[in-house]
Amino acid sequence: MRVLAFCNRKGGVGKTTSALNIAAGLQARGKKVLFIDMDPQRNSTQVYRAKIEDEYTIYDVMTDACEIADAIQHTETLGDIVPGDPQLDEVVYQIMQKTASERILRKKLKKIDNIYDYVIIDTHPDQSIYVINALTASDGCIIPINADKFSIDGLADEMKIIDDVKENANENLSVCGILMTMIDTRNNLDKSMLENMPLVAEQLNIPYFKTYVRKAQAAKDIQTSSMPVFIEHPSATVSFDYKNLVDEILEREP
Numbered sequence: 001m002r003v004l005a006f007c008n009r010k011g012g013v014g015k016t017t018s019a020l021n022i023a024a025g026l027q028a029r030g031k032k033v034l035f036i037d038m039d040p041q042r043n044s045t046q047v048y049r050a051k052i053e054d055e056y057t058i059y060d061v062m063t064d065a066c067e068i069a070d071a072i073q074h075t076e077t078l079g080d081i082v083p084g085d086p087q088l089d090e091v092v093y094q095i096m097q098k099t100a101s102e103r104i105l106r107k108k109l110k111k112i113d114n115i116y117d118y119v120i121i122d123t124h125p126d127q128s129i130y131v132i133n134a135l136t137a138s139d140g141c142i143i144p145i146n147a148d149k150f151s152i153d154g155l156a157d158e159m160k161i162i163d164d165v166k167e168n169a170n171e172n173l174s175v176c177g178i179l180m181t182m183i184d185t186r187n188n189l190d191k192s193m194l195e196n197m198p199l200v201a202e203q204l205n206i207p208y209f210k211t212y213v214r215k216a217q218a219a220k221d222i223q224t225s226s227m228p229v230f231i232e233h234p235s236a237t238v239s240f241d242y243k244n245l246v247d248e249i250l251e252r253e254p
């Protein structure tokens with residue numbers, strides 16, 4: 001089982017959209033995939049149309065009220081998910097006071113180790129205990145960014161968190177790559193970011209995905225259709241991008 005987290009403490013960079021489409025893409029290639037929504041805002045949970053009332057959620061997993069297997073919901077269009085929960089926000093300090101608080105998710109995931117090929121974790125844009133848990137439980141992380149200076153400037157800070165987790169909680173964690181999303185190839189700033197990415201990645205000593213995701217209205221529709229973009233809009237540019245990205249991820253995975 002490979003566990004991949006989508007993280008960037010900057011919001012609105014395409015973490016959720018990418019996590020959703022890549023999870024669906026891996027599933028379309030015959031992989032067994034579990035999605036975990038660690039974001040209390042639960043955008044992914046809404047797209048999966050998973051229920052959180054009277055159901056176990058990631059909140060129950062993190063507070064040890066249940067095991068991961070108890071919190072999995074099977075959905076028709078997107079597959080299996082452990083739903084997110086706004087109550088996570090209320091128990092941050094309670095969770096932080098537990099011993100080995102950064103390893104809660106990792107320990108829980110060990111119990112379903114042989115059921116899934118991939119676990120995809122969507123995270124909140126911050127450095128909370130939940131992001132640390134996601135990274136501690138992961139084999140790899142994918143860092144979506146946009147073509148703007150703030151995104152590039154934020155990469156060094158993002159790497160500090162990842163290096164910190166690597167040093168203190170999960171030495172096996174690796175960066176799968178920086179993923180450029182919402183790219184407008186007609187825009188000069190975007191073009192120059194595509195050109196500069198090899199140098200930026202070399203300076204930070206982290207890999208990047210050769211495939212980038214283009215900006216397209218079709219990418220937004222998943223919010224209402226609950227269908228991966230390559231099914232809802234098979235001929236949209238962004239569908240090809242996500243398909244190529246799944247290929248690139250599978251090529252790199254051991």
Ligand SMILES: Nc1ncnc2c1ncn2[C@@H]1O[C@H](COP(=O)(O)OP(=O)(O)O)[C@@H](O)[C@H]1O
Binds near residue numbers: 014181213219223
């Ligand atoms: N390739 C894309 N083209 C156009 N809009 C996109 C694309 N990817 C994401 N978006 C939109 O950008 C916004 C932020 O994306 P989201 O995936 O929610 O980011 P994050 O999870 O990092 O906050 C959403 O409205 C989403 O629909």
Ligand SMILES: [Mg+2]
Binds near residue numbers: 015016017039043123
């Ligand atoms: Mg999100």
